[in-house]
């Protein structure tokens with residue numbers, strides 16, 4: 001039985017993944033911002049598994065709350081076998097996190113960076129720790145521009161570029177972490193789950209949603225890959241990989257740029273100086 005933590009596990013891909021892992025008999029911890037939704041998910045999951053599902057409140061919109069949630073988990077668990085960084089959003093308006101960061105950057109990337117670094121000791125305590133990052137094919141359109149990390153510095157906001165930037169940041173983080181973890185018992189890998197029928201596109205205008213809905217696949221498809229990455233022996237020695245459902249695993253030249261990954265990592269550490 002593995003200890004598995006999934007962020008954003010009350011809906012979409014995260015919930016479907018939790019269902020598979022609970023059915024397989026693992027100890028699953030749902031890290032969710034909304035306790036009511038998390039409890040609804042727990043009721044459904046407890047009906048299919050032997051182990052009661054656990055909940056931890058995690059709001060990636062707040063660095064202070066991320067720190068608190070990580071410390072709570074450190075008090076609760078002696079190790080984590082698998083950390084699935086799944087939570088994410090698409091925002092149609094320019095908004096800031098509690099700490100003033102553009103929301104895609106803050107929630108999809110920065111919060112997860114802090115969360116992962118805090119939980120790294122628990123992953124190292126596992127026999128073999130695996131970190132899985134939900135990136136996206138959208139990273140192909142992403143750039144890293146530190147001048148646009150703070151919401152107050154953004155004059156012209158468009159949803160897709162900022163979502164894409166955050167997904168590029170997820171991928172660069174996964175790759176850099178993999179290099180840092182080389183030779184340890186912990187791996188870091190990322191994936192594009194396909195264009196999945198979930199709540200992610202709930203905010204899009206109707207015509208954009210109609211376009212996206214033409215290619216939607218069910219969450220069960222990425223769940224199969226995520227569970228393989230989490231548990232399968234063929235993923236035991238894979239580190240720094242990028243897998244993809246539905247389309248080939250193309251990566252942009254920026255995603256493969258190790259210097260960019262190092263710079264982003266160093267810049268992020270400075271941003272999180274008082275929390276790390």
Ligand SMILES: NC(=O)c1ccc[n+]([C@@H]2O[C@H](COP(=O)([O-])OP(=O)(O)OC[C@H]3O[C@@H](n4cnc5c(N)ncnc54)[C@H](OP(=O)(O)O)[C@@H]3O)[C@@H](O)[C@H]2O)c1
Pocket residue numbers: 007008009010011012013014031032033034037058059060061085086087088089107134135136137192193194195196197198199200201
């Ligand atoms: N669906 C796709 O086509 C697609 C494609 C490529 C990549 N992805 C990636 O796959 C991941 C899962 O997406 P999905 O499609 O399953 O989306 P979803 O159905 O919208 O689920 C997203 C989850 O993230 C949670 N979340 C949002 N903001 C949060 C915050 N501030 N703190 C903590 N949790 C938060 C949501 O919680 P609430 O329920 O409380 O909002 C929800 O549980 C995301 O990282 C997404 O970028 C998805």
